[in-house]
Amino acid sequence: MTRVLVVDDDPRLQRTLAIALRAHGHEVVTAGDGRTAVQSVLEDAPDVVILDLGLPDLDGTEVLRRLRTGSAVPVIVLSARHESDDKIEALDLGADDYVTKPFGVEELLARVRAALRRGGPQGQHLEPMTTDHFRLDFAERRATVAGADVRLTPTEWRLLEALCREPGHLVSQQDLLRAVWGPSYGRESNYLRVYANQLRRKLELDPANPRHLVTEPGLGYRFTP
Amino acid sequence: MTRVLVVDDDPRLQRTLAIALRAHGHEVVTAGDGRTAVQSVLEDAPDVVILDLGLPDLDGTEVLRRLRTGSAVPVIVLSARHESDDKIEALDLGADDYVTKPFGVEELLARVRAALRRGGPQGQHLEPMTTDHFRLDFAERRATVAGADVRLTPTEWRLLEALCREPGHLVSQQDLLRAVWGPSYGRESNYLRVYANQLRRKLELDPANPRHLVTEPGLGYRFTP
DNA sequence: CGGCCCCGTCAAGATCGCGTCAAGAGGCGT
DNA sequence: ACGCCTCTTGACGCGATCTTGACGGGGCCG
Incomplete structure (x- = not known):
């Protein structure tokens, strides 16, 4: 069972993604803002993170930066904007993939699978x-x-x-x-x-x-x- | 898992490409100059090479020539210039494809897939x-x-x-x-x-x-x- | 028998990669 | 705001490895 952390301030989108992910056999945890997200990565040890830029409390890039200082978990960034500047900045900061809204759920699921293939299981801690x-x-x-x-x-x-x-x-x-x-x-x-x-x-x-x-x-x- | 060698002296572009490629299930190795690139082709046995002309140490065509004397790996050439001279020269020297900057990442990925279809996988380890x-x-x-x-x-x-x-x-x-x-x-x-x-x-x-x-x-x- | 070619051997200089240290920046808690 | 902890980054010395040249021996052929 793989665990996915969904970070988005829109509860509607949160639910949509959660349902789709669970339907495909993933466990889902959610966060509505940046600080919660960072905390969840440390505590829940998800296998992949779906991160919406444009959160209420922190700049998206700031969230990425903080995540990266504490974990190497694969991150897929969502963004409503089309400017490639954002894209490059996010990728520079260590995002693994980038999806612009609007996007198809199938596409996102495919990218989650790709990220999981790459990263290997993170959440399962090793035996002592x-x-x-x-x-x-x-x-x-x-x-x-x-x-x-x-x-x-x-x-x-x-x-x-x-x-x-x-x-x-x-x-x-x-x-x-x-x-x-x-x-x-x-x-x-x-x-x-x-x-x-x-x-x-x-x-x-x-x-x-x-x-x-x-x-x-x-x-x-x-x-x- | 297919391996892609990215040769570019701009670390930013290196990372951007690396991330995009990894997101699509490729393994990525990078080189910042021509000599390292030639060496990497021999050691890492990539399945396809993305080569930026205009490297610091060697002329792009020289890099191509050296690669070609040692390996038949498919090469996709990047170039900022539009002159068709370069294009013809590169293709003559054995490049498989040619992309002028600025280019879309999706376009490049498509050409990588095409090159892989043509070339087929190259290197793996021997049995014990x-x-x-x-x-x-x-x-x-x-x-x-x-x-x-x-x-x-x-x-x-x-x-x-x-x-x-x-x-x-x-x-x-x-x-x-x-x-x-x-x-x-x-x-x-x-x-x-x-x-x-x-x-x-x-x-x-x-x-x-x-x-x-x-x-x-x-x-x-x-x-x- | 003598010369030649090719291989095995050795050693010294150059080069590379690793271990080590320390200074500086930045985050976090007090 | 201050101090502590951690991470980053560059410099440096050292040992291992690679390169390069020289020398000797054995086999083959004339």
């Missing part, structure tokens, strides 16, 4: 992972290393999740960047180096000789429990 | 290969010899892949050089000697008397599992 040295509980956002609690920042958690989705397998730099920083980041591998080391410092017994988070030069990283 | 002595997993970039993990460098992997594409068959020096070092390397067989031996040292039981990686003097190498 335990080794002799540390324990990671993704649902609770709790990390214990050598018996003591360790604080991980949101970005560190997202990187860790992307790595742990396939434990022991090589994950490419591009995949990691996309999973953590959104679809717009192709090659800026400096982020990865900084945060991979941050994770090593917090999780590894000997950060200089990592046993779990291993780098594959030129390709990506591998996380083995 | 196992013998009594070693095991090679190309997708995971993992090599195990006599039970122990062995690290292979990127170049070693590329050479091994070229050899294993036709196990037990003779692969000519030219083919190997082109597959690993690119289309410009016709006869620098020194590379091959160095890396073939590197591989023997890491994979063979007795590197002095190779049983798997056999050299055919004057012709090339043969890899038998």
Whole structure:
């Protein structure tokens, strides 16, 4: 079951979309303004967000920006305007797709399916992972290393999740960047180096000789429990 | 999943295109200059290339020429100019299609689909290969010899892949050089000697008397599992 | 038997990618 | 408004990897 967050200030449209989405097997949560939307992304962990620009409380681009600092969830933007300026701005900020009103429900559903294919399931949290040295509980956002609690920042958690989705397998730099920083980041591998080391410092017994988070030069990283 | 290489020096346009393409189910890799583009074609094996003329380092037609000597991937050329000279020149050099800026995203997507229909998919990874002595997993970039993990460098992997594409068959020096070092390397067989031996040292039981990686003097190498 | 070609080997310099650090900006809570 | 935490971004050193040239040996042919 995939979860879709619908953000729109028009209750009519909210209901229309909700019915259509549920009819196609999606679970639906709704938000009427930007702040609620940001909160819902963090709490409900939807698999995809449908975001109407032109909300009462926040600028649409501001909502996008805030979402992006806390999650890499795919976002489909709705807009009544036709100006391509908006379009480019929204896409620059990390939207995955863009639909101008009026639109057909079928079209939107197709784009939701496309976004889900791309992003993979987000909402399902991973199983807790335990080794002799540390324990990671993704649902609770709790990390214990050598018996003591360790604080991980949101970005560190997202990187860790992307790595742990396939434990022991090589994950490419591009995949990691996309999973953590959104679809717009192709090659800026400096982020990865900084945060991979941050994770090593917090999780590894000997950060200089990592046993779990291993780098594959030129390709990506591998996380083995 | 089809892979599209976007070559443009404008990061904005890069991202816009990348997002639009991903929204339609394509995987995207990007390059900001000509040299990176040529390299990416060899390494990432995209199914179609979108190439902006007017790159910082190389003339657009030069990029096309280099691509064409190493790959038959379909290329869609973007250009801000309207002069038909460029158009004819580009098409002569092997571009498959030509779009002048400004263009609609939908139009470009349609041409990408058309190019994909024409070209068909290109690259994927080889199956893991196992013998009594070693095991090679190309997708995971993992090599195990006599039970122990062995690290292979990127170049070693590329050479091994070229050899294993036709196990037990003779692969000519030219083919190997082109597959690993690119289309410009016709006869620098020194590379091959160095890396073939590197591989023997890491994979063979007795590197002095190779049983798997056999050299055919004057012709090339043969890899038998 | 001698010369030649081709391969294996080695080593040194150049280059690349990664780990590391730190300064600065911006958000958030107090 | 202030301070703390986090994220971003650039610079730098180091080790691994790649490149390049040189040298020696073995097989083949004249």
